[in-house]
Amino acid sequence: MTTLEALAATIIPVDAALEPTLRTLLDGKAKPPGSLGRIEDLAVRIALIQNRPDPRIARTDLYVFAGDHGLTQEGVSAYPSSVTAAMVGLFLSGRSSVSAFAKASGVQVRVVDAGVDADLPDHPDLITAKIRRGTRNAALEPALTPDEVRAALLGGADIAWAAAADGADVIALGEMGIGNTSSAALIMHRLAPAPLDACVGLGTGHDADGLARKQAGIARAAQRSDAVQPLDVLAQFGGCEIAMMAGAVLGAASMRRVALVDGFISTAAALAAVRLVPAALDYCVFAHGSAERGHPAMLQALGARPLLDLALRLGEGTGAVLAAPLLAAAANLLTEVAALADVLAGDATSPG
The missing domain is CATH 1.10.1610.10 (Nicotinate-nucleotide-dimethylbenzimidazole phosphoribosyltransferase (CobT), small domain)
Structure with missing residues (x-):
């Protein structure tokens, strides 16, 4: 395509x-x-x-889309961007939380380098689809160019098409990216839409002071642009991994495959996909309700009810792989x- x-x-x-x-x-x-x-x-x-x-439903494939975010320069995360690449290595070693859950659920895991700010070594379970080495700082300028957004969307669709052609019945979406709850909150703010304060949660590892820094950094990004159209919102505030997940939703829908959506950040990607192509919502199954603050309201904006409520907020696709056996049972x-x-x-x- x-x-x-x-x-x-x-x-x-x-x-x-x-x-x-x-x-x-x-x-x-x-x-x-x-x-x-x-x-x-x-x-x-x-x-x-x-x-x-x-x-x-004989086979579910999980794709963990990874990317870094320039917005971390504003102090929105408790961890440095280098953790993204380290976690990719952990996924590929088979020793992460999602790896353990996927083994129990019979789900195949692959990692997609959508925009990690590092050169990653080759690995049989790594798909190299890098749009750029991390996004730009959305508090100062658009995170992505329009061409980069389109490349990410089409790249995600390509991954979904290849999975379907190889026999996957379900394409599950997970992610890893330091700072990506901030990007997802901005996407929710503009595309749900919802008040910005209702979209911003603790993310990973923040205390009260860290949350205040995160809120301030996100507010600076929101004040910089009044984008409300989905492609523009993805360009202004999105991540390479979030845009690529949105493309994977569209690719799954085009192949009549289930897009199994994980938590807060994956749902932000699904929200962008649905705002681009409303019919894509018919192909989405939402795995779980995240403990991240904005997730219930984002699901409500989509008219979606998740399968599980386990107070998860890790990401990685952990909720998606736990929900995968329910799809096989239902079929x-x-x-x-x-x-x-x-x-x-x-x-x-x-x-x-």
Whole structure:
């Protein structure tokens, strides 16, 4: 795909006319109607995404998009930008929190260098897609140029297309980037929209003084630009990894794959994608409700209800990989559970 406009044209809403048929199939299973609650809703969502009554969730791939942020120069983070590259190394070693959770959930993890401010060594599980070595300081100038935003969006779509072509049924989104809760808060502020104070939380490791510095730095960035259109918001305030995740949402939607969205920062990327192409929302499943301050309001702005509520706020895709087995279970509800009519007839040996 050579242009963002061509990508957008490939994304169509799911066919809601299929939902009554799917609900009838679920109600006919060997269980009381509605007894599996939101798992039944999830089964319907997956079937609508795949446009088939027998959905298949055999493989979930998590992509951890990594990038650095010039806004850290304003003191918005408790940690230096060098931690981003160090964490990428930890992901690739298989010893991170998300690595442990992914192993338990049967999820494959790959890391995407979207904009890390370091030269990363080659690794079989590292995708090099660097837009630039960290963004510019959004308190002083636009974080990205319009061309860089488009390159990141299309690069994320390319990653999603490659995953789908390789057999992934679910494309899960995680991230790593020192300072990226600040970028996500600015995106939420303009695209939800929401008051800036309601968008800014502690992030990672802040005390009260650190939070005050973070709020001041974010406020300086917000005062510098009045951008409200999604592409402009991503240019003014976005991160390479956030824009690339937004592109991955669009790419997943264009391939009728589930985009499994992690927490606060991944949801900001999904918000940008949905504001660009509203039909992309049909393909998003939101994994969990983050403990980061702005996440409930951002989910509300999207009309989304997350699957899990575990008070997570790590990022990395940890919530997404914990939610992944629920998607497989929901799909199996439609394909593996016998029909009640077959049970009553004494023939429950095959799914109905």
